[in-house]
Amino acid sequence: MNAAKRLEIFRRLHEDNPDPKTELAYSTPFELLVAVTLSAQSTDVGVNKATARLFPVANTPQTIYALGVEGLSDYIKTIGLYNSKAKNVIEACRLLIERHGGEVPQTREALEALPGVGRKTANVVLNTAFRQPTMAVDTHIFRVSNRTGIAPGKTVLEVEKKLLKFVPKDYLLDAHHWLILHGRYVCQARKPRCGSCRIEDLCEYKHKTSDD
Numbered sequence: 001m002n003a004a005k006r007l008e009i010f011r012r013l014h015e016d017n018p019d020p021k022t023e024l025a026y027s028t029p030f031e032l033l034v035a036v037t038l039s040a041q042s043t044d045v046g047v048n049k050a051t052a053r054l055f056p057v058a059n060t061p062q063t064i065y066a067l068g069v070e071g072l073s074d075y076i077k078t079i080g081l082y083n084s085k086a087k088n089v090i091e092a093c094r095l096l097i098e099r100h101g102g103e104v105p106q107t108r109e110a111l112e113a114l115p116g117v118g119r120k121t122a123n124v125v126l127n128t129a130f131r132q133p134t135m136a137v138d139t140h141i142f143r144v145s146n147r148t149g150i151a152p153g154k155t156v157l158e159v160e161k162k163l164l165k166f167v168p169k170d171y172l173l174d175a176h177h178w179l180i181l182h183g184r185y186v187c188q189a190r191k192p193r194c195g196s197c198r199i200e201d202l203c204e205y206k207h208k209t210s211d212d
């Protein structure tokens, strides 16, 4: 795909949604870190239901740590893999208190040193909480980048690197939100809705559908 097409794709995505947001509910970097950690293999809606009960009671490393693994589990039992997630979050809280004065660190290295925090979670926190131009490639972004030709790659890391290189600078900060939302609601995994896709004329996918 050439640069002019990429520019037009992001121009349209921006035009339709000038201020895209994550669908996870949060109000502080720490709440976002917890929500993203809980969201692995779970839906944002499911995580939001659990954190709507948890955060009014505990939303700092100190208060969540005080709940302990069992106490935290009670709040997140509706989420898949809740037991191991509870263990990870409690240990992460301990490390945040011990190493970072209870604050969420703003570097990839320090974030990835926390249990349950991989490259993707670190990228989401750095981008969404701290407005750093990182690219958290999830299953939606991976699919949309490959189908459209915006940033084709065989691995998540390859797609991430290409997106960082190819997404026009002005759109880099918000690109991951637009691509996730596009993948979630339009360019869906089983059947893309090409008939009602805003970038259909620019997309290079060879098996477009006529569905809307």
Ligand code: SF4
Residues within 6 Å of the ligand: 147, 148, 186, 187, 188, 192, 193, 194, 197, 198, 199, 200, 201, 203, 204, 205, 208, 209
């Ligand atoms: S035209 Fe189809 S394949 Fe291409 S981005 Fe749109 S929905 Fe996805």
